[in-house]
Amino acid sequence: MRDFWFEMKEGLFIALRALRSNKVRATLTMLGIIIGITSVVLMTTAIKGIDGAFQKGISALGSDVLYIDKFAWFGNRDYWKMRNRRNLTMDDYTRFKGLAKLPKAFAPVLRSRKTIKFGDKNVEGVILIGSTSDYVATTNFTFNLGRFFSQTESKSARDVVVLGSEVAKKIFPRGNALDKKIKIGNHNFKVIGVLAEQGSFILGSFNPDNQVFLPIGSIFKYYLNRSRGSITINIRAQNPAMVDDTKAEAIGVMRKVRGLKYDEEDDFAVNQQEGLMNNFNSIVGVIQIAGLFITGLALFVGAIGIMNIMFVSVKERTKEIGLRKAIGAKKRTILGQFILESSVICLFGGLIGLLLAVILSMVIDQFLPTSVQYSAVIIAIVISLITGVVAGFAPAYTAAKMDPVTALRYE
Amino acid sequence: MNIIKIEHIAKIYHLGSEEVHALADISLNIDKNEYVAIMGPSGSGKSTLMNMIGCLDTPTSGIYEFTGKNVSDMSDNELAKIRNKEIGFVFQTFNLLARSDALHNVELPLIYAGISSHERKERAEKVLVDVGLGDRIHHKPNELSGGQRQRVAIARALVSHPSIMLADEPTGNLDSKTGEGIMTLFNELHEKGNTIILVTHEGYIADHAVRIIRLKDGLIESDEIVEKRFIPNNKKVLES
Numbered sequence: 001m002r003d004f005w006f007e008m009k010e011g012l013f014i015a016l017r018a019l020r021s022n023k024v025r026a027t028l029t030m031l032g033i034i035i036g037i038t039s040v041v042l043m044t045t046a047i048k049g050i051d052g053a054f055q056k057g058i059s060a061l062g063s064d065v066l067y068i069d070k071f072a073w074f075g076n077r078d079y080w081k082m083r084n085r086r087n088l089t090m091d092d093y094t095r096f097k098g099l100a101k102l103p104k105a106f107a108p109v110l111r112s113r114k115t116i117k118f119g120d121k122n123v124e125g126v127i128l129i130g131s132t133s134d135y136v137a138t139t140n141f142t143f144n145l146g147r148f149f150s151q152t153e154s155k156s157a158r159d160v161v162v163l164g165s166e167v168a169k170k171i172f173p174r175g176n177a178l179d180k181k182i183k184i185g186n187h188n189f190k191v192i193g194v195l196a197e198q199g200s201f202i203l204g205s206f207n208p209d210n211q212v213f214l215p216i217g218s219i220f221k222y223y224l225n226r227s228r229g230s231i232t233i234n235i236r237a238q239n240p241a242m243v244d245d246t247k248a249e250a251i252g253v254m255r256k257v258r259g260l261k262y263d264e265e266d267d268f269a270v271n272q273q274e275g276l277m278n279n280f281n282s283i284v285g286v287i288q289i290a291g292l293f294i295t296g297l298a299l300f301v302g303a304i305g306i307m308n309i310m311f312v313s314v315k316e317r318t319k320e321i322g323l324r325k326a327i328g329a330k331k332r333t334i335l336g337q338f339i340l341e342s343s344v345i346c347l348f349g350g351l352i353g354l355l356l357a358v359i360l361s362m363v364i365d366q367f368l369p370t371s372v373q374y375s376a377v378i379i380a381i382v383i384s385l386i387t388g389v390v391a392g393f394a395p396a397y398t399a400a401k402m403d404p405v406t407a408l409r410y411e
Numbered sequence: 412m413n414i415i416k417i418e419h420i421a422k423i424y425h426l427g428s429e430e431v432h433a434l435a436d437i438s439l440n441i442d443k444n445e446y447v448a449i450m451g452p453s454g455s456g457k458s459t460l461m462n463m464i465g466c467l468d469t470p471t472s473g474i475y476e477f478t479g480k481n482v483s484d485m486s487d488n489e490l491a492k493i494r495n496k497e498i499g500f501v502f503q504t505f506n507l508l509a510r511s512d513a514l515h516n517v518e519l520p521l522i523y524a525g526i527s528s529h530e531r532k533e534r535a536e537k538v539l540v541d542v543g544l545g546d547r548i549h550h551k552p553n554e555l556s557g558g559q560r561q562r563v564a565i566a567r568a569l570v571s572h573p574s575i576m577l578a579d580e581p582t583g584n585l586d587s588k589t590g591e592g593i594m595t596l597f598n599e600l601h602e603k604g605n606t607i608i609l610v611t612h613e614g615y616i617a618d619h620a621v622r623i624i625r626l627k628d629g630l631i632e633s634d635e636i637v638e639k640r641f642i643p644n645n646k647k648v649l650e651s
Binding site: 320324325329 | 462465467468487488494496500502510511522524525526571
């Protein structure tokens with residue numbers, strides 16, 4: 001055992017010296033491992049970031065909210081069929097609200113898209129969410145400033161607006177937005193509230209941060225003819241465990257509201273976040289598989305590079321191997337020495353890759369909040385060591401089984 | 412007691428379909444504190460015999476006993492252990508590690524013997540002083556002359572207190588004056604009680620030895636004690 005540690009220490013010493021005297025060669029060889037490890041760490045970091053952003057976004061929407069819509073959000077194979085469905089109207093909403101017993105909160109939602117102006121500031125394509133004062137009860141919104149619109153304001157379709165945090169930031173980069181008059185399309189609205197940051201960019205147009213909220217009546221009044229817009233009915237279950245029951249009830253009630261016969265298909269869809277989640281997970285899955293493939297390829301190429309250079313190194317040092325054997329190095333000593341050398345190269349490469357990944361993740365962090373995970377660090381180190389051992393084994397074995405007489409005679 | 416006892420050993424190499432009888436039938440004994448030169452033209456089998464004696468190779472047939480232990484059927488690891496503890500090699504081309512200083516080169520056998528770094532340093536320094544390199548301990552091979560390199564190699568061979576020192580053409584890469592210095596060192600080591608086996612084809616080098624064994628075609632041609640042994644006038648170890 002003691003011999004073993006001395007041999008390992010000597011092996012490490014030899015490996016470091018060999019690296020030092022072949023800096024350029026070692027660096028070039030490491031490149032494959034560096035790229036491999038950087039991509040492993042960056043990928044796990046990015047996925048972690050995306051996942052975090054998504055979870056945050058999802059929780060802003062509330063996991064117990066159902067969205068009754070003309071269109072199904074996912075699996076929209078029958079787009080043309082859905083397009084020809086009757087619109088969901090405010091009457092449908094009122095009747096639904098009267099019949100459904102399970103939901104804790106109801107809100108009709110009408111979406112539109114307009115340009116917002118304030119002074120010389122101009123934000124295009126902002127998503128307008130028209131709803132009632134009940135809307136806030138179907139979300140987990142928190143406020144930075146002010147409040148949501150009241151029942152009176154919503155019923156009488158006042159010209160008031162609540163801004164999502166990103167929108168507020170764009171229009172009022174460093175000012176108090178409250179009570180300011182902004183122009184949505186051609187109409188003035190008074191800002192009565194600004195939301196705290198809720199979701200994340202990953203939700204796109206579903207992200208409340210990029211939306212503004214106004215009474216549904218105002219949307220009908222200024223931007224959309226009452227007959228043209230199809231609303232969405234947001235309902236919230238009492239608790240997450242009741243989501244399925246609430247959904248079943250919603251389907252039954254909606255069929256009644258829409259006057260469907262027993263043999264007619266639903267002409268609406270009850271959507272929920274689960275769909276969003278499944279969709280997201282399958283996208284992340286694809287990213288993961290692609291990332292794994294690229295990473296694996298990079299590491300494989302790196303490992304071959306290491307193996308190649310180790311074969312060269314063994315060949316170059318044939319005489320040295322002969323000498324070491326002559327003065328008492330055992331097979332396993334030589335084997336260990338060269339495996340150690342390739343592991344040291346890989347470990348160095350891995351650490352450089354890790355460093356690179358940490359720097360790059362700081363860049364990524366600017367637009368996707370994330371950080372390198374401890375687990376990724378450990379994985380990187382373990383992977384580089386394994387690569388070193390695997391890539392170094394064949395060359396080391398060649399060295400170990402050399403005949404000392406032949407090796408000493410080698411020129 | 413015999414350190415080396417060789418009985419009818421033969422070594423046959425296979426080069427393709429051809430059989431090469433490098434050693435045909437060799438028997439010899441070497442005692443403690445002998446100074447033996449093995450001579451012979453190239454192809455006579457002297458290198459093969461040296462490899463055999465040095466436990467770098469095992470015979471095809473016959474018995475080789477080293478300090479009473481049968482080496483003929485030892486495993487690679489057992490042979491490595493014997494080489495490490497019992498045999499000090501000195502090569503024609505020195506075979507020093509180019510990137511290590513003299514001290515580390517001399518320490519090397521002790522590392523494989525599992526000796527602690529403190530004791531290693533002490534012993535290596537002592538033998539380097541003994542071979543006249545006390546002021547060159549931290550020089551790398553490329554900062555040393557040929558003679559000094561060979562002295563480092565000799566120090567490396569001595570450091571593990573081996574039973575025999577095995578030198579293969581130790582002066583082959585040195586000029587004659589430097590070579591003489593090295594041979595003087597061998598004479599001194601012999602006088603201190605070391606067992607030395609030289610392999611050479613130069614008569615004047617072999618003349619330093621007490622016993623000369625001549626090989627031809629894998630057989631011993633002659634084995635004789637030298638009557639008039641050559642002793643250099645200047646017995647002081649020459650700084651080469």
